[in-house]
Amino acid sequence: MNPARGSLLGIEHLEATEILRLLKFARRMNPDKPRPLLKGKRVLLLFYEASTRTRSSFEIAAKTMGAHTVLIQASGSSIEKGESLLDTGYTVRAVGADIIVIRHPNAGAPYIMAQHIDVPVINAGDGLHEHPSQALLDAYTILRNKKTFKGLQIAIVGDIFHSRVARSACHLLSKFGVKIILCGPPELAPDIATTLAPGVRVTRHIDDALRGTDVVMLLRVQKERLSGLKIDLPEYIARYQMNPARLKMAKKDAIVMHPGPIIRGLELTSEIADGAQSRILEEVRYGVPTRMAILARAMGKMR
């Protein structure tokens, strides 16, 4: 079965025009002004993995639009008792879900769900694969700060390999011709990453990545996903940590982004996290209107 209309499974196969429609619509959404586009609808938040930002902003977005939300987490539900992904899907559908928002530690889990359940499925992060709502809110943040994607250069620094945020960001920004430079040690920023999308380059040197860049996106070293991979953290900090001296190499008006959670003292210093160029909390804020747009689109209300 094909995924239901309005599903958002990834950025890779989303058209540029559709992305712009979403971003435009998000611009019209105001979290402080309820818009009952989803009145009476039931949004099931199926979270198999921990989340603070994504979960709360999907929930607030849904409620702002008048939907009921139900949160199901792995612990404290039948998932803990061994219920399969699809059986959980059939169950929440039977309960009356109109939209399923799913976060899952396995890449592709939302695809499997969407192939079997006849309501829109929204990927809220699947393993190492994609995190489309994050890419959209990042694009939204970039556009609010830079007005256009034209001629932009972004440096994505850190654990690219384990990052669904990086994959989705590369797909999205590449569609608009943004120059993308991935930076990190080979274990975290493998050369194969250049095959992800046109315009992606990999460098080992932070100076090379930052020179002339408009956007610096920092990523956390995902200890929980290293799977036996050993990373020398002091070495990582020495070579890649973002600090004020390094940030000076970027353009004067460069902005610093991070999908969170941030680990102060590791991928960035507090001066950077709290500094004037940081847009980290702005990203979180823009998560709500962006996800309102995603939910409206799921219900065919993005007009």
Add this chain to the structure above:
Amino acid sequence: MTSTEKNRANRPTTTLLIKGGHLIDPAARIDAPMDVLLKDGRVAEVAPPHKIKGADEKFDARGLIVAPGFIDLHVHLREPGQTHKETIATGTAAAAAGGFTSVCTMPNTAPVVDSVEWIEWLRQPERGAIVNVFVIAAATRASKGVTLTDFRALHTAGAIAVTDDGKPILDDAIMREALVLGGELNFPVVQHAEDTRMTENCSMHAGARSFRLGLRGMTAAAEASIVERDVQLAMHIPNARLHVAHLSTADALKSVRRGKRAKARVTFEVTPHHFTLTDEDMRDYDSNYKMNPPLRSASDLEAILAALADGTVDAIATDHAPHAAHEKEMEFEGAAFGITGLETALALAITRLHREKRIPVARIVELFTAGPARCFDLRGRGSLVRGSVGDVTVFDPKKKWTFDAAKSRSKSKNTPFDGWQLTGKAVATIVAGKMVYSG
């Protein structure tokens, strides 16, 4: 059925003449129109058309290829213990439909086939096998890779090889010991070559596609390093016999080529899916594309095709690995490894190797017959010279058909080839003179 009737049914007292066909028997260097007479379960005579007269039964093989019965060195029949996936009865029915008269069943069952008792159990008629089932026993107890099984006893009980398939024999000392002991008994050690220390949590081949899909990848090195070690061991242990299961990478192939050049007793098989598909073919996390070893890169596939064409590959084996739907229809990373293959192997070989790559049909027949028979010393099989076992596969190399997994004789339907239009199909499968499949 009474026991007398059963005996009569099992005893082919009649003679069967397969006439009008084109015989390809690579071991006997025959590739010509020939009639074949089977009598008392054996080959009684092979002669040019119209020379053999008077048979109780005749099979009209006009326009068809007559070949020695196909042998599959690598099949998971799932007994004992996993009958929800497959049974010997359903698995051998699928084998017969695919043209196989002999299959070698793998020991990674529940429990593991690591004792004489289980070998005997597998060979009992109650299992309902309709083709020959040869048992490959576990190389180490419970396939834990720690203590070798009793090779001598297993060999005497009728096992034809040993393996820990599904897992590798990782420990250097254990593998050496297995090859030494195997060498003394002329017993092939079959290796599932995967350095599992390098493939933790991996579910497909490591490459651009796995990176894009966010799936951890098994590197070619994880296979090649084990094959290289094993070939080195085999080169230096007198009489050691190494058989590399489902070889899938160009790098591992280099090691095997080197071993063969050095006259080491190294044989290997490749699977139809590894010569047909690459890691780029999987769509939408479809776990019917998940198997171990995984689908590899296009350059690995090219290397395998070259080795099939130039005579290096010893056998095509299916690695038929049935799984129930609920074990496959799930998150890709959690889904079971393996696909079914018995009913599509011949057609994929004809379609991909012969029609697309121009590999002669005779070479394909060799890869299904003389080649595998040599790997495991299956005496009297793999050829139709007079006196051989009367196992015959008759197939139509031009027959176009569409594979419908739902109609598979296997208990499981986990295949990426559902709905594929293929060319080449078994028309008759004859085991010891008795027709077990006709289609």
